[in-house]
Amino acid sequence: MRVLLVEDDDLLGEGTRKGLVQDGYAVDWIKDGSHADQALRTEKFDLVVLDVGLPKMSGIVVLQNMRDRGDATPVLILTARESIEDRVKGLDSGADDYLTKPFDLPELLARLRALQRRFASRAAPILIHGDIHLDPASHTVTYKGEGLNLSRREFALLHVLLENAGRVLSREHLTQSLYGWGEEVDSNALEVHVHNLRKRFGSTFIRTVRGIGYTIEKPKETE
Numbered sequence: 001m002r003v004l005l006v007e008d009d010d011l012l013g014e015g016t017r018k019g020l021v022q023d024g025y026a027v028d029w030i031k032d033g034s035h036a037d038q039a040l041r042t043e044k045f046d047l048v049v050l051d052v053g054l055p056k057m058s059g060i061v062v063l064q065n066m067r068d069r070g071d072a073t074p075v076l077i078l079t080a081r082e083s084i085e086d087r088v089k090g091l092d093s094g095a096d097d098y099l100t101k102p103f104d105l106p107e108l109l110a111r112l113r114a115l116q117r118r119f120a121s122r123a124a125p126i127l128i129h130g131d132i133h134l135d136p137a138s139h140t141v142t143y144k145g146e147g148l149n150l151s152r153r154e155f156a157l158l159h160v161l162l163e164n165a166g167r168v169l170s171r172e173h174l175t176q177s178l179y180g181w182g183e184e185v186d187s188n189a190l191e192v193h194v195h196n197l198r199k200r201f202g203s204t205f206i207r208t209v210r211g212i213g214y215t216i217e218k219p220k221e222t223e
Contacts, residue, residue: 007078
């Protein structure tokens with residue numbers, strides 16, 4: 001999943017970025033509200049972690065602009081402010097959740113997973129697709145009861161495909177879900193990851209939609 005991290009504190013921002021990357025997210029980090037506003041107008045993200053106190057434009061204004069445009073991307077706000085009024089203002093401006101600084105990284109990650117489930121209208125914490133069980137919290141995948149050892153990006157690709165089963169996802173969308181700004185991406189990197197997953201789950205597991213991207217079918221409902 002692609003996360004936009006908006007945080008002007010270098011130490012906190014770098015620590016949060018590293019933690020998100022280690023948890024499998026593709027992270028783009030911006031340090032002021034104006035550039036964040038522009039990025040959100042021109043690019044697509046799966047989640048936004050947004051500091052309230054930002055230079056050039058406050059996080060609240062960035063958030064209000066998103067919602068005014070009809071952008072429903074889940075947003076978790078970060079604030080060092082302790083008052084109930086500040087938290088209420090953030091939530092009433094369209095935030096989906098908040099954390100007060102300082103915070104523990106495991107709690108941030110758990111809250112982001114909860115936002116993903118809510119946005120996907122999925123209550124269960126584990127994604128199940130036939131014989132595949134994917135647990136975002138523990139980063140484990142089992143297939144027919146056997147644990148699999150997937151690379152970080154193979155796991156991320158499988159996650160986004162399962163989360164969007166039945167939808168065709170463009171190559172651009174999938175690539176952006178795996179790689180953040182500034183990361184070197186080979187021209188055939190996505191195809192290599194798709195090939196590796198097909199080797200694990202069968203050649204027909206991921207279907208190529210020529211000229212558009214990839215999809216997996218929705219799991220069949222059991223009677």
